[in-house]
Amino acid sequence: MPSRSTTHDLSRIAIAMDTWTRPFWEAADRERLVVPRCGRCGHYRWPPGPFCPQCHSQETEWVDPGRGRIYSFTVLSRPPATEGGEPELSVPTLVRFADAGGTLLLGSLADAPIAAIAIDAPVTIGWAQAANTRVPIFHLA
Amino acid sequence: MSETAIVGVGATPYYFRGQSRPQTLFELIGKASLAAVADAGLDITDIDGMAFYATGFEPGAIVEMLGIPELNFSSVVSSFGGGSAGILDLAAMAVQSGRAKAVLCIGACQQAENRYGAALAGMAPTPDGEWxxxxxxxGPGEALALLARRHMHVYGTRREAFGEVVMASRAYAATRPEALRRKPLSLDEYMAAPMLADPLCRLDFCLETDGALAFVVTSAERARDLPQKPVYIAASAHGGEREWGRSFFWLNMPDSHFTTAGGEHTARRLFAQAGIAPADIDVALLYDHFSPLVVMQLEDYGFCPRGEGGPFVESGAIRMDGSLPVNPHGGHLSEAYVIGMTHIREAVEQLRGTAVNQIPDARHAIVSGGPAPIPMSGAILRS
Incomplete structure (x- = not known):
């Protein structure tokens, strides 16, 4: 088994967007991570949607969520990318942003030593290229 | 409210994925439906209502196929496993309201092309699911692995607990002729199985199978004139609470719900409706698509305190001689997976007193729908 995680091939994934998720991806394409916060009451909502579930305002501010830590993760065994190669370990990870109302962002934990991955470990944000936008990935800080 | 009862059960054999061919899905549904009606001592023309779990079972096609003269009620519980036991809620509502006199509840799957295990990858991309x-x-098991890991982190739950859920299901399946995985399993064998979605190994994932089941629900009054011992629907519910929401499709549950199976709301409603407590349940049929979710449901339904599901199962509590036998038919892990329907069948067999692994004097059984996006569902049945 490999000792480090591998991010799956994102290059052929065309991200579907709508009115309410597009600002996230447009910022991501400029390598900026932002999350939606209610413009009236300040409640963070996720995923992005048309209403604040607390006050029903549609005003939305897109803000930097600050530093995140691993909330949970799994380690998936994926078939080798090339015939006869080693299987690859893909690590879907939920990162919690305490300063953004506890928003939990899902993404791939890239190139991390498997033995070092742990709940509460701090992460930094990196970027990978999907078919139509850049997308956030995580690195162990 | 007037009482309702399950008076007939029908099932096709269970098949490993794809092996039900060349039968069609509607053929399987037809066989289960005719068997259920015969078991109830009724004629197919007595059926005037239908309740389905999940989409794809067009009632129009079924009434034509089976020659059912008219339907006065037809409804479907949506969702992805969570609503499976909700068919009993729909059927009870239809009978209690007088909309229909005899409701056929149907659940079936045929996974030749459409594997539920990869269900998330098979869906058309939607903007809210792109993360x-x-x-x-x-797949659902990969997403739910994040809940299992968090449960281990917060409560110290061990893989041995997940293994015990699987081993218990195998021990039950060993004596169940319908079961597809009947070879006993040791802890060493469990621990040696390949990891698929750490902390879930291959054996923590349920079987991928084909089959169809059908149930006939009518009024308690009418049930008493029919040949089978009535199994009364003491409580039924489908719905759920905001914090659980889209659950593993969304993975944004707050701390209070992330390490649950989302069933607390259903549990509260069921026990209030039935007027009994968890200690009154003799046998639990818990939706076991993935073994860690059985541990969490035991907590949700109040069979043990929050966080103690691991030690509870490791104590042997869910075995035949334990305080709460769970899935004595072998469940989705070892008998067959037909989206929760096999659990309803086992509840009925236990309460009729005809189960293969009969719990002595079983009087109350609980059946849960799968931990999945809302609607969640469940039922308490009694003899």
Missing amino acids: RRTADLR
Whole structure:
């Protein structure tokens, strides 16, 4: 088994967007991570949607969520990318942003030593290229 | 409210994925439906209502196929496993309201082309689900692995607990002729199985199978004139609470719900409706698509305190001679997977007193729908 995680091939994934998720991806394409916060009451909502579930305002501010830590993760065994190669370990990870109302962002934990991955470990944000936008990935800080 | 009862059960054999061919899905549904009606001592023309779990079972096609003269009620519980036991709620509502006199409840799956295990990858991309794709989560088990890991982190739950759920299901399946995985399993064998979605190994994932089941629900009054011992629907519910929401499709549950199976709301409603407590349940049929979710449901339904599901199962509590036998038919892990329907069948067999692994004097059984996006569902049945 490999000792480090591998991010799956994102290059052929065309991200579907709508009115309410597009600002996230447009910022991501400029390598900026932002999350939606209610413009009236300040409640963070996720995923992005048309209403604040607390006050029903549609005003939305897109803000930097600050530093995140691993909330949970799994380690998936994926078939080798090339015939006869080693299987690859893909690590879907939920990162919690305490300063953004506890928003939990899902993404791939890239190139991390498997033995070092742990709940509460701090992460930094990196970027990978999907078919139509850049997308956030995580690195162990 | 007037009482309702399950008076007939029908099932096809269970098949490993794809092996039900060349029968069609509607053929399987037809066989289960005719068997259920015969078991109830009724004629198919007595059926005037239908309740389905999940989409794809067009009632129009079924009434034509089976020659049912008219339907006065037809409804479907949506969702992805969570609503399966909700068919009993729909059927009870239809009978209690007088909309229909005899409701046929149907659940079936045929996974030749459409594997539920990769269900997330098979869905058309939607804007609110794209983070799953960037994270590489392709199936429900992969997503629910994050809940299992968090449960281990917060409560110290061990893989031995998940293994015990699987081993218990195998021990039950050993004597169940319908079961597809009947070879006993040791802890060493469990621990040696390949990891698929750490902390879930291959054996923590349920079987991928084909089959159809059908149930006939009518009024308690009418049930008393029919040949089978009535199994009364003491409580039924479908719905759920905001914090659980889209659950593993969304993975944004607050701390209070992330390490649950989302069933607390259903549990509260069921026990209030039935007027009994968890200690009154003799046998639990808990939706076991993935073994850790059985541990969490035991907590949700109040069979043990929150966080103690691991030690509870490791104590042997869910075995035949334990305080709460769970899935004595072998469940989805070892008997067959037909989206929760096999659990309803086992509840009925236990309460009729005809189960293969009969719990002595079983009087109350609980059946849960799968931990999945809302609607969640469940039922308490009694003899």
